[in-house]
Amino acid sequence: MxxxxxxxxxxxxxxxxxxxxxxxxxxxxxxxxxxxxxxxxxxxxxxxxxxxxxxxxxTRKGLEVALRVIRNHRVIEKFLVEVLGVDVGEVHELAHRLEHVDEFAELLDRHLAKPDRCPHGNPIPDRGVETRATPLSFVREGDYIVERICELGKALEYARRWRLDVGDRVRVVAATEHALQLQLGSRVVMMPLDVARLIFVRRCGADVHAS
Incomplete structure (x- = not known):
């Protein structure tokens, strides 16, 4: 590692x-x-x-390394999805294998005209993108649009399993002590609160840029 x-x-x-x-x-x-x-x-x-x-x-030293790798990772994900048509549920692991080659990521970044978000909706560092969406675990019952899915394992696995993508509409039906009952299209699913904490949404009808 x-x-x-x-x-x-x-x-x-x-x-x-x-x-x-x-x-x-x-x-x-x-x-x-x-x-x-x-x-x-x-x-x-x-x-x-x-x-x-x-x-x-x-530390500042550690942050510099992290930002470089995260930038590479998210640019590569964007290329894999938008240019090569790779399923968004598969790109995280593929990008992880390629993210350490700075020159490769820079070539893709230029090809994509410096995108500002990855396919999961997370901001690419140093692009001036604000992220003001709300964790799904914090919202009330109602309809919401998925703005971003944190790139942590349990959130990505849940999104892959239930085919949950950025831009999808979700309805919060009810909440229990440990989970949310959600309607995803025709499906009703339970999402653990520790996963819902990693899914960021905006209420339907809200300004799409305030995310």
């Missing part, structure tokens, strides 16, 4: 408004907590991360 994978994972947690704790980082990267702890300790010694209590944060 590369240094870039760790700082990118921490960035995604922070971007989603979550704390990057050891167990969460390990789960996201598919490694054991002891392995993650050892690597994060090394990254702390090297000046890429700092630990505050149980939470890991990026």
């Amino acid at each position: 590369r240094r870039e994978d760790y700082v990118s994972a921490i960035y995604r947690f922070i971007e989603a408004g979550l704390e990057a704790r050891l167990s969460d980082v390990a789960r996201e990267l598919g490694v054991t907590p002891p392995t993650a702890a050892k690597t994060l300790s090394r990254l702390e010694d090297e000046g890429y991360v700092v630990k505050r209590g149980a939470t890991y944060l990026l």
Whole structure:
């Protein structure tokens, strides 16, 4: 597992408004907590991360690396979907394999005329995109449009399984202590609140640019 994978994972947690704790980082990267702890300790010694209590944060040095990799990743995803027609549910893993080649990502970025969002609706760094959509877990019953899906494993897996994409209309039917009952087209599904926290929406009829 590369240094870039760790700082990118921490960035995604922070971007989603979550704390990057050891167990969460390990789960996201598919490694054991002891392995993650050892690597994060090394990254702390090297000046890429700092630990505050149980939470890991990026230093300026770590943030620079994370932004570069995230930018590459999201540009590559955009190319795979818009030019090659790859299914949006498959692009995250493919882009992960290619994101470390800066020159390749730069070529695709120019070809796409510097897009500002990835296919999951997440902003490409340094493009001046504001993200003011609301987590689905915070909204009331009603109809909403999916604005972005955080690039964390459980959100992407849920979206892939239920074919949930940016731009889709969802209806919040009811809420329980641990899940939301949603209507997705003709389907009624239950979405765990920890997943709904990672799906950002706007109310139907709201300004599409205020996301």
